[in-house]
Amino acid sequence: MRTATITTIxxxxxxxxxxxxMTTIRRMIITMITGAITTTVSMAICTMVRGRRxxxxxx
Amino acid sequence: MxxxxxxxxxxxxxxxxxxxxxxxxxxxxxxGMFVLNLVSSPGSGKTTLLCKTLEALKDxxxxxxxxxxxxxxADADRIRATGVPAIQVNTGKGCHLDAHMVGHAVESLxxxxxxxxxxxxxxxxxxxxxxxxxEAHKVAILSVTEGEDKPLKYPDMFAASDLVLLNKxxxxxxxxxxxxxxxxxxxxxxxxxxxxxxxxxxxxxMEAWMxxxxxxxxxASATLPATAPLAAE
Numbered sequence: 001m002r003t004a005t006i007t008t009i010x011x012x013x014x015x016x017x018x019x020x021x022m023t024t025i026r027r028m029i030i031t032m033i034t035g036a037i038t039t040t041v042s043m044a045i046c047t048m049v050r051g052r053r054x055x056x057x058x059x
Numbered sequence: 060m061x062x063x064x065x066x067x068x069x070x071x072x073x074x075x076x077x078x079x080x081x082x083x084x085x086x087x088x089x090x091g092m093f094v095l096n097l098v099s100s101p102g103s104g105k106t107t108l109l110c111k112t113l114e115a116l117k118d119x120x121x122x123x124x125x126x127x128x129x130x131x132x133a134d135a136d137r138i139r140a141t142g143v144p145a146i147q148v149n150t151g152k153g154c155h156l157d158a159h160m161v162g163h164a165v166e167s168l169x170x171x172x173x174x175x176x177x178x179x180x181x182x183x184x185x186x187x188x189x190x191x192x193x194e195a196h197k198v199a200i201l202s203v204t205e206g207e208d209k210p211l212k213y214p215d216m217f218a219a220s221d222l223v224l225l226n227k228x229x230x231x232x233x234x235x236x237x238x239x240x241x242x243x244x245x246x247x248x249x250x251x252x253x254x255x256x257x258x259x260x261x262x263x264x265m266e267a268w269m270x271x272x273x274x275x276x277x278x279a280s281a282t283l284p285a286t287a288p289l290a291a292e
Contacts, residue, residue, distance in 0.1 A: 058132045058147040
């Protein structure tokens with residue numbers, strides 16, 4: 001849930017920035033590239049933040 | 060996946076777990092610890108039984124508890140309220156504790172040498188039977204509200220247990236549970252298992268259970284070398 005939320009926010013930010021600065025076909029291409037990059041980066045960040053799946057120890 | 064491949068995978072998982080269990084077992088023996096793995100279905104009264112046991116024994120024995128549940132630290136909180144140190148292991152999607160988890164929990168908990176470590180496994184009568192944690196004994200808890208045929212339905216768990224506690228016997232007058240048949244079913248699956256009738260709520264049979272526990276703790280701590288600091292004094 002948290003991963004999906006962060007991914008969506010970062011993707012939306014990337015798309016808004018690129019669409020505000022570019023035009024037509026270039027805008028479409030760069031939007032796609034930005035989306036892919038932001039998704040990958042955000043997934044990596046989420047994995048780092050959350051850590052590897054496994055048991056939790058509550059002392 | 061072929062059946063052959065499936066069997067191989069299971070053997071590999073249990074083999075890895077057994078390696079960790081052996082390491083735990085060696086550590087427990089070195090530290091003179093008496094370690095029990097409490098297993099049962101959910102709702103059998105493990106935590107209540109444990110709390111009553113800890114309250115009765117905390118002044119005479121060094122005790123520590125590892126609590127296993129999929130989520131929440133409710134059980135560990137109940138244990139800590141008795142004054143005994145406890146660590147909660149949330150297994151997430153897992154349906155049992157394994158030896159690797161227990162090893163890490165022991166590192167965090169740091170139980171004293173010669174202590175009694177009680178591991179309350181995830182409520183489940185199937186998977187925990189196959190996963191050795193390095194404990195001295197598995198103790199199965201069967202409450203009289205569950206049905207006397209449980210040992211026949213889940214034979215692996217009762218076959219792997221050295222002690223079976225028939226819990227909540229104070230409720231017997233209100234139930235159709237045939238306790239003689241339940242004991243006979245346990246013995247059909249595991250003739251060596253000792254069966255004790257207990258009630259954590261009324262205290263019935265608790266003395267026998269605690270005597271058994273104290274006996275085991277005494278035997279385990281006897282393997283420790285003579286207490287060097289005391290001898291030096």
